[in-house]
Each structure stands twice: as C-alpha cells, then as structure tokens.
Amino acid sequence: HWGWDFNPTTSTTYLYPENKVVDYLRQDTALYRVLPLQSEKLVFGPNVLSVFGIQTIGGYTPLIQADYYDLYKKISDQVDFAWLRSSPNKLAMSVFEPLVSLLNVKYVLSVKPLASDEVLQVDQMGCDTAIFLDGDWATQTFTASDPGLNRLDFLLAPSTSASEDSVIHFRLWRDDIDGDLVAETEILASPTDIPLAHTIYFAPVADSAGQPFVWGITGEETMAVCAIGSDQNLAFNAYGTQLISRAEIDGIRIYENPNTLPRAYLVHHAETVPSDQRLERLLDTDFDFYHSVLL
Known part of the structure; x- marks a missing residue:
C-alpha cells in the first residue's frame, strides 16, 4: 500500500x-x-x-x-x-x-x-486427598524431565465453603525452598465443587532437564490443593512447552x-563477547537469553 x-x-x-x-x-x-x-x-x-x-x-x-x-x-x-x-x-x-x-x-x-500443547484436562490428574492451605505453604519436590521448563499445572481441590474468589500464591524454587527462586506469581481461584486445574507459565529454565525443583502454593484456609496416593504427593505436571x-x-x-x-526487560547477568562472536554465542544451547545479555 x-x-x-x-x-x-x-x-x-x-x-x-x-x-x-x-x-x-x-x-x-x-x-x-x-x-x-x-x-x-x-x-x-x-x-x-x-x-x-x-x-x-x-x-x-x-x-x-x-x-x-x-x-x-x-x-x-x-x-x-x-x-x-x-x-x-x-x-x-x-x-x-x-x-x-x-x-x-x-x-x-x-x-x-x-x-x-493443549490446555490441561482435569482427568489427567487425580485428587485422592484435599490438603487445605490455611495460610501455610504446601510444597512438592520433583525432578524436571524436559529442557526449557516453563509450565506447571496443578489441581485445586473442591472448596465449596469459600464464598468468593481467593488469591493463591505460587512459587518455584531450584533445588529446595532455600534455593534460587525461579518463578513467583499469584492467581485468582474461584470456589468449585469439582477439582479445578490451573496452569502457571514462567520464563524457561534452560538447563532444567534432570535438575531438582520445588513448587509450592499458599492461600486462605478455605482453599485446598489435590494430593494423590498414600504419600499425599501434590497432583501436578511440569514440563517445557514451546507453543x-x-x-x-x-x-x-x-x-x-x-x-x-x-x-x-532487566537481567542480572552480562557477558562480554567480541562482536564477531555474538550471534554464535546467542545460539549456544547453554546461553540463557531470558536472564543474560551480551555486551
């Protein structure tokens, strides 16, 4: 035109x-x-x-x-x-x-x-037990199977006692709860009489495959998260997804x-690279462009 x-x-x-x-x-x-x-x-x-x-x-x-x-x-x-x-x-x-x-x-x-990936279906995860949050952190340790970990799906348990939407706080740490904080966000959860799936996206973790992580949520006493099995492991899926x-x-x-x-956006890490090597470094599989910049 x-x-x-x-x-x-x-x-x-x-x-x-x-x-x-x-x-x-x-x-x-x-x-x-x-x-x-x-x-x-x-x-x-x-x-x-x-x-x-x-x-x-x-x-x-x-x-x-x-x-x-x-x-x-x-x-x-x-x-x-x-x-x-x-x-x-x-x-x-x-x-x-x-x-x-x-x-x-x-x-x-x-x-x-x-x-x-499609949006998660509830029947992909179980809900044997409801763990009420009551202001405490419910946490679960896992080892990531995918590179570029950037998504975690969890299941909230039925909570008909809540009269209105409640805020759920989510965190993801590397190694343990004293490790590096990878992601932090909050969602608005509605009262429900059936298990309700929620999906959290965060910046991909480039070297996540085979590495340990901990995720956790907390909220009001009327909110509960689903757990499965006799060990009461929190019901969730975590993986890397592109589209x-x-x-x-x-x-x-x-x-x-x-x-x-x-x-x-702001990053906390910088690398100094000769101009003729910048593109090659940018494409290196171990370079995390979500958290680093090339100078």
Missing part, C-alpha cells in the same frame, strides 16, 4: 478486507509481534498485517538494518517460497524457532499443524508462544 496517499484509486478495504484471523489477534491488546510462517501456502504476505495495525518480525523494506538481518537469518534461513528467500530487503520464515521469543513474538500463524494451540480460522492455525519476551 505504498504511495496510497498520492494515488488513492483503490481502497485498502477491497484488497485487504477485514478477516477473522485479524479479529482474533486484535482481541489481545498487549504489545507483541506475530510470526506468519510461509510454508505450503502464503500466510499474510510481506507487510500485509501492518495494514491492520499488527506488527510482525519480518516483511519487506529497503531499510533493514544489517545487524537485524544477520540475527533474523541466523535464527532461521529456511524459506519455502523462492521469491521470499535471501534478500537484504525481505525477511520471512517457514519454521518456528524458540529464539524468536527474543523478538517479542507472541503469536505464530501456520497453515500446517505445529507441535503444541499452545489456540484456534484454527479459515485454514490458518493460530498458536500462542508462552515464552515471549517484552520489548525491554
């Missing part, structure tokens, strides 16, 4: 009509970017989403900075459409790579299915990336 103000012969509404995919994305009013994957079928070609006020990490422009171009191509250089391939003026991707989280990508659009399937509209699958980073 370049030059439309100078030659407004055709309205953008004819060439780019409103559509249900855009309507879905517009429901999220946060600041984020979208990654349309160009594979098998063109999904919102270069710059098309900008017509609707939606930002992406690629597109066409003669003003792409060299550093950004190098970073983009280092993340993924696979483009299934020949006319979108290597060009200093065009950027596109055909596969999802976790490093796009660094570029504030919250939604991924694709015509073919991607590996993803969540949210919707399929007009042949386009919409996935949410739970690991997206904001445009700017």
Whole structure:
C-alpha cells in the first residue's frame, strides 16, 4: 500500500478486507509481534498485517538494518517460497524457532499443524486427598524431565465453603525452598465443587532437564490443593512447552508462544563477547537469553 496517499484509486478495504484471523489477534491488546510462517501456502504476505495495525518480525523494506538481518537469518534461513528467500530487503520464515521469543513474538500463524500443547484436562490428574492451605505453604519436590521448563499445572481441590474468589500464591524454587527462586506469581481461584486445574507459565529454565525443583502454593484456609496416593504427593505436571494451540480460522492455525519476551526487560547477568562472536554465542544451547545479555 505504498504511495496510497498520492494515488488513492483503490481502497485498502477491497484488497485487504477485514478477516477473522485479524479479529482474533486484535482481541489481545498487549504489545507483541506475530510470526506468519510461509510454508505450503502464503500466510499474510510481506507487510500485509501492518495494514491492520499488527506488527510482525519480518516483511519487506529497503531499510533493514544489517545487524537485524544477520540475527533474523541466523535464527532461521529456511524459506519455502523462492521469491521470499535471501534478500537484504525481505525477511520471512517457514519454521518456528524458540529464539524468536527474543523478538517479542507472541503469536505464530501456520497453515500446517505445529507441535503444541493443549490446555490441561482435569482427568489427567487425580485428587485422592484435599490438603487445605490455611495460610501455610504446601510444597512438592520433583525432578524436571524436559529442557526449557516453563509450565506447571496443578489441581485445586473442591472448596465449596469459600464464598468468593481467593488469591493463591505460587512459587518455584531450584533445588529446595532455600534455593534460587525461579518463578513467583499469584492467581485468582474461584470456589468449585469439582477439582479445578490451573496452569502457571514462567520464563524457561534452560538447563532444567534432570535438575531438582520445588513448587509450592499458599492461600486462605478455605482453599485446598489435590494430593494423590498414600504419600499425599501434590497432583501436578511440569514440563517445557514451546507453543499452545489456540484456534484454527479459515485454514490458518493460530498458536500462542508462552515464552515471549517484552520489548525491554532487566537481567542480572552480562557477558562480554567480541562482536564477531555474538550471534554464535546467542545460539549456544547453554546461553540463557531470558536472564543474560551480551555486551
């Protein structure tokens, strides 16, 4: 739509009509970017989403900075459409790579299915015993099986005695409750007469596989968490996940990336790396870009 103000012969509404995919994305009013994957079928070609006020990490422009171009191509250089391939003026991707989280990508659009997780179903976990919180911390130790641990699902027990929503505090520690605090958040829990699953997302822990962690929750005396077995272990699942399937509209699958980073954030660790080695270090599997910065 370049030059439309100078030659407004055709309205953008004819060439780019409103559509249900855009309507879905517009429901999220946060600041984020979208990654349309160009594979098998063109999904919102270069710059098309900008017509609707939606930002992406690629597109066409003669003003792409060299550093950004190098970073983009280092993340993924696979483009299934020949006319979108290597060009200093065009950027596109055909596969999802976790490093796009660094570029504030919250939604991924694709015509073919991607590996993803669905929202937890209650019947995946049991509820043999209800442990009432009563202001105390209920904790559970576990060993992570996945790299990039970033999700924990737990099950609240029926609690009909509560008359209104209650605040539940969640924490995740490395090693034990005196170890490093990995995540901390709170949720609003409603009274229920059936076990109710809750999902907590947090920044991925890069080296989590095989490592010990402890998670815990606390809340009012009327709230209870489910436990299973004679040992009364808390009912939960913990794993690393990259994408969540949210919707399929007009042949386009919409996935949410739970690991997206904001445009700017604070970290507690910095590394000094020569300029010509920055990209290689960024892609190292042991580099945690959620908590470190390269100088």
